[in-house]
Amino acid sequence: MVHGPSRLLLLRASPRLLSVSCADCIKHQEPPRKQPLSEKKLKRHFVDHRRVLVRGGRGGNGVSCFHSEPRKEFGGPDGGDGGNGGHVILRVDQQVKSLSSVLSQYQGFDGEDGGRKNCFGRNGAVLYIRVPVGTLVKEGNEVLADLSRPGDKFIAAVGGAGGKGNRFFLANDNRAPTTCTPGQPGQERVLFLELKTVAHAGLVGFPNAGKSSLLRAISNARPAVASYPFTTLNPHVGIVHYEDHQQIAVADIPGIIRGAHQNRGLGLAFLRHIERCPFLLFLVDLSVPEPWTQLDDLKYELEQYDEGLSKRPYAVVANKIDLPQARARLPQLQARLGQEAIALSAATGENLEELLLRLKELHDRHVATELEHGRQPLRW
Ligand SMILES: Nc1nc2c(ncn2[C@@H]2O[C@H](COP(=O)(O)OP(=O)(O)OP(=O)(O)O)[C@@H](O)[C@H]2O)c(=O)[nH]1
Ligand SMILES: [Mg+2]
Numbered sequence: 282m283v284h285g286p287s288r289l290l291l292l293r294a295s296p297r298l299l300s301v302s303c304a305d306c307i308k309h310q311e312p313p314r315k316q317p318l319s320e321k322k323l324k325r326h327f328v329d330h331r332r333v334l335v336r337g338g339r340g341g342n343g344v345s346c347f348h349s350e351p352r353k354e355f356g357g358p359d360g361g362d363g364g365n366g367g368h369v370i371l372r373v374d375q376q377v378k379s380l381s382s383v384l385s386q387y388q389g390f391d392g393e394d395g396g397r398k399n400c401f402g403r404n405g406a407v408l409y410i411r412v413p414v415g416t417l418v419k420e421g422n423e424v425l426a427d428l429s430r431p432g433d434k435f436i437a438a439v440g441g442a443g444g445k446g447n448r449f450f451l452a453n454d455n456r457a458p459t460t461c462t463p464g465q466p467g468q469e470r471v472l473f474l475e476l477k478t479v480a481h482a483g484l485v486g487f488p489n490a491g492k493s494s495l496l497r498a499i500s501n502a503r504p505a506v507a508s509y510p511f512t513t514l515n516p517h518v519g520i521v522h523y524e525d526h527q528q529i530a531v532a533d534i535p536g537i538i539r540g541a542h543q544n545r546g547l548g549l550a551f552l553r554h555i556e557r558c559p560f561l562l563f564l565v566d567l568s569v570p571e572p573w574t575q576l577d578d579l580k581y582e583l584e585q586y587d588e589g590l591s592k593r594p595y596a597v598v599a600n601k602i603d604l605p606q607a608r609a610r611l612p613q614l615q616a617r618l619g620q621e622a623i624a625l626s627a628a629t630g631e632n633l634e635e636l637l638l639r640l641k642e643l644h645d646r647h648v649a650t651e652l653e654h655g656r657q658p659l660r661w
Contacts, residue, residue, distance in 0.1 A: 335438040337467025338366030338389030338405035343444035345461040364392030366440030367405030415479040441465035480532035483555030486564030488536030494627035542585035567607035573617040
């Protein structure tokens with residue numbers, strides 16, 4: 282088939298036209314944004330306990346050999362020692378947020394065997410396992426280490442000692458030893474790692490009380506918010522920044538319901554994430570009838586999990602004050618509690634300042650008591 286000149290022109294022009302239009306599209310396209318992980322997917326990524334088998338590296342073998350050189354009849358033993366096996370070490374890394382990156386087994390690097398001419402084997406390199414801040418290391422029921430500060434380390438498995446070469450056994454009464462020893466196997470043990478989130482304040486409340494909404498309102502954290510219960514399945518930590526560069530970490534955990542200690546709802550296992558919080562924020566939903574009963578239930582459930590947990594310094598926050606029926610219940614709540622509740626709305630941002638001031642007050646008091654007892658307060 283023969284194309285006329287006009288048809289050819291069209292064919293040649295069309296690719297250019299196409300590329301121009303594409304370039305235009307690209308110019309007007311928004312830069313791709315990182316999609317936030319849904320709470321369900323996050324659950325797969327968020328792991329807060331792990332069983333790990335760790336084995337230190339094996340030590341290198343010592344060598345038995347004799348110096349050999351022309352015209353040198355008794356050169357003597359010159360077998361070098363083996364290198365030591367590498368340790369396996371747990372190291373806290375602030376970039377790591379859960380134990381999901383921790384594998385089920387680790388084998389340390391072996392030491393090199395010794396060599397001729399008194400050559401010692403190289404030591405096995407140290408194998409580091411990166412764990413998040415707040416990792417508790419247990420063997421059986423015994424707690425071995427509490428890695429609660431950035432940079433903390435714990436030797437999970439010691440590498441085996443390197444063997445000795447026959448040079449090592451040279452003595453006055455034995456000028457030609459042939460003995461050499463093999464390298465030792467590394468330590469092997471099964472450890473249980475448990476993550477306990479480290480934050481200053483723990484947000485505790487019934488499902489749908491607005492914990493995640495409140496965390497979104499006061500910090501940069503972006504936990505999912507929805508009108509169905511148990512939206513939050515993993516703890517989220519948000520940092521509240523103050524003008525004097527002070528930072529207070531607030532942890533949002535899944536909702537608690539009455540009977541959670543009998544494994545109702547999501548149970549109480551996730552309360553381990555507020556075990557370390559020096560103070561708590563009890564969030565009460567004012568939009569439901571008799572909101573004061575929520576506080577009693579929450580305290581009761583906390584006591585069932587760990588005695589004394591509910592007696593930590595706390596503040597009561599009454600949420601959803603933007604709803605008329607909620608505002609009407611506030612005087613009743615204040616009277617029942619016998620103390621001041623911070624009434625606010627996480628949705629509209631009303632009265633958030635009062636909470637921020639109270640949070641700082643609680644934090645400052647915590648810092649003062651820690652310093653009084655000669656302990657270093659938790660810092661972010
Ligand atoms: N009117 C009003 N609605 C709110 C307020 N705070 C939260 N909500 C709504 O309450 C519902 C639950 O909010 P979430 O922040 O997901 O509650 P949560 O306590 O984190 O719930 P779980 O994660 O399921 O425990 C959502 O539909 C929010 O829009 C508020 O101050 N006013
Ligand atoms: Mg939530």
